[in-house]
Amino acid sequence: MPELPEVETVRLGLKPVLEGRQFTQVKTRRGDLRVPFPSGFETRLSGRKVNRLRRRAKYLVADLDSGESLVIHLGMSGRMTVYASGAGRKIGSYVHDVGEADAGHGKHDHVILETDAPAMIVFTDHRRFGLMILVETDQLDSHPLFKGLGPEPLSDEFDVTFLKKALKGKKTPIKSALLDQRVIAGLGNIYVCEALWRAKISPKRLAKRVTPQTMAPLVKAIKAVLADAIKAGGSSLRDHKRVDGELGYFQKSFAVYDRAGKSCSRKDCGGTVKRIVQAGRSTFYCPTCQK
DNA sequence: AGACGTACCTGACCGC
DNA sequence: TGCGGTCAGGTACGTC
Numbered sequence: 001m002p003e004l005p006e007v008e009t010v011r012l013g014l015k016p017v018l019e020g021r022q023f024t025q026v027k028t029r030r031g032d033l034r035v036p037f038p039s040g041f042e043t044r045l046s047g048r049k050v051n052r053l054r055r056r057a058k059y060l061v062a063d064l065d066s067g068e069s070l071v072i073h074l075g076m077s078g079r080m081t082v083y084a085s086g087a088g089r090k091i092g093s094y095v096h097d098v099g100e101a102d103a104g105h106g107k108h109d110h111v112i113l114e115t116d117a118p119a120m121i122v123f124t125d126h127r128r129f130g131l132m133i134l135v136e137t138d139q140l141d142s143h144p145l146f147k148g149l150g151p152e153p154l155s156d157e158f159d160v161t162f163l164k165k166a167l168k169g170k171k172t173p174i175k176s177a178l179l180d181q182r183v184i185a186g187l188g189n190i191y192v193c194e195a196l197w198r199a200k201i202s203p204k205r206l207a208k209r210v211t212p213q214t215m216a217p218l219v220k221a222i223k224a225v226l227a228d229a230i231k232a233g234g235s236s237l238r239d240h241k242r243v244d245g246e247l248g249y250f251q252k253s254f255a256v257y258d259r260a261g262k263s264c265s266r267k268d269c270g271g272t273v274k275r276i277v278q279a280g281r282s283t284f285y286c287p288t289c290q291k
Numbered sequence: 292a293g294a295c296g297t298a299c300c301t302g303a304c305c306g307c
Numbered sequence: 308t309g310c311g312g313t314c315a316g317g318t319a320c321g322t323c
Contacts, residue, residue, distance in 0.1 A: 003316060034299075034318080058317080076317055077301080108301085127300045129317060145318095172294065181318085188316055237316065238303085257316095280296070282314085298320085305313085 002058060002074040004153070004186030005229035005250065006240045010080050011055045013243030017082055017119035018050045018062060025114040033110060034075060034131045044134055045070065045113070057149050057185035061140065069137045071145065075129025077239040085120035126239075149185040153222050158184060160215045170207035176279050177207040178222075187222070190235060190257045193284045195221040197256045197265075202290045203283045204276075228253065256284040264289060 002010070026045040028037050038044070049065040060072040074080075083103045104112045104122045111123035111132060123132070135143050150166070151157040166183050167174070177183055178192045187195070196203050198221035201214055210218065234240055234248035237258070241247055251258075255265040260275035264286040271288025 006316075073317080075300095076315070125300095126302070127315090127317095129299070131318095170293090176294085179317095190316060235316075240316070279294085293323105295323085296321090299318090301315105303314085305311105307310090 002076075002078065002234075002240060003188030003191050004055075004058060005191070005226055005232075006234035006248065007055055007058050007060060007074060007186075008230050009234040009240075009242055009248060010074070011053055011060055013082065014060070014080060014121065015053050017115055017117040017121065018053045020050070021115040021117050021119075022047065022049045023113060024116050024118075025112075027104075027112040029110050029112070033125060033128050034073075035133065037132060038134045041132070041134065044068065050115075056140075056146060056152070057181055058188070059145070063137050067137055068134045069140055071131075071133050071135055071140075072123075073131045075125060075127060075131070077127040078123065078125040078130035079239055079241055080243050081122045081124065081241070081245060082243040083120040083122065085114060085118050121243075148182045150181060150183045151185065153184050153186055153226055158219065158223075160219050163219055164212070164215055167207040167210055172207055173203060173278055174201060174205050174207045174210055175203035175283050179279075179281075184222070186226070189281055189283075190254070191222075191225055191229065193257045194225045194255055197285060197290060198225060200290055202287070203278060203285050205291075256286060259284060 023045045026042045028041060031037065050062045051065055052063045054061045058073060062070040064070060103120060106124060108126040109122050109124050113121040140146055151162060167177060170177050175192055175196065178187050179189065195218065199214060199218040201210060201218060229235060229250040232248055232250035232253065233242050235250040236247040237251060256273050259273045262273050264271040264273060266289050269286060269289045271286040273284055273286055276283050
């Protein structure tokens with residue numbers, strides 16, 4: 001599922017039940033995800049208050065009042081669902097496909113986080129490529145997961161000057177370069193394809209051969225596609241849902257992703273979207289207008 | 292150093 | 308109905 005816009009959608013959904021709230025109970029239902037849970041995971045979280053919930057790249061980071069941060073990655077199939085819980089259990093309407101009594105008991109519900117919002121947050125991840133770890137907050141930047149990350153694409157730091165420098169001399173195709181989290185953090189397969197289409201750049205073009213004239217359109221396209229997708233609540237293909245169970249709808253706005261054989265979305269182009277494989281991953285693009 | 296293939300895991304879908 | 312093959316939004320690691 002989750003690239004930057006999906007993770008940001010989850011962050012915005014979790015914020016009201018996490019920020020300024022306390023974990024009342026934490027339960028893991030297996031010993032590991034992609035990596036083992038840290039020792040004492042449940043007790044180190046229980047009773048702790050969340051000062052802030054932020055996002056870095058595709059990671060959610062909850063800063064705790066203990067000096068540690070809970071770091072969450074959703075992998076390919078991770079999902080967070082918020083259920084009303086606590087006295088009365090009356091909050092709002094349940095839009096989920098599971099009854100209240102069954103919430104958190106699905107085969108792939110791996111972590112249950114209860115807060116005094118009151119709310120129950122269920123982490124579901126059938127492929128288990130996600131992770132949850134605890135890191136000292138003041139050591140986050142030097143942690144191996146974070147150390148090499150490139151800039152946030154929506155920040156001012158990510159601009160034409162930066163991108164020119166980052167792509168200089170790179171012999172890898174621009175598609176692969178933009179997927180590299182060390183170059184720019186948060187893009188994934190969908191939004192790289194969509195941004196390259198918006199900027200009319202072929203995914204096969206070598207990074208160092210992206211022309212100076214197309215740098216500005218590319219930076220603009222990346223920022224715009226991410227902003228548009230966040231506004232739409234992300235893209236729901238298989239696993240991604242908002243924390244209230246509703247679907248994101250940016251997939252309805254895909255210009256090329258998963259559209260092989262269909263006509264190019266660009267007015268007057270007349271081309272046909274093609275699927276190729278690069279570095280083992282599907283790339284969708286229009287050979288007619290992307291050069 | 293950097294680029295590539297492969298592994299991790301489960302489920303959905305397609306053709307036979 | 309079943310079986311094998313392929314594919315999936317990500318990242319880490321070994322190898323050249």
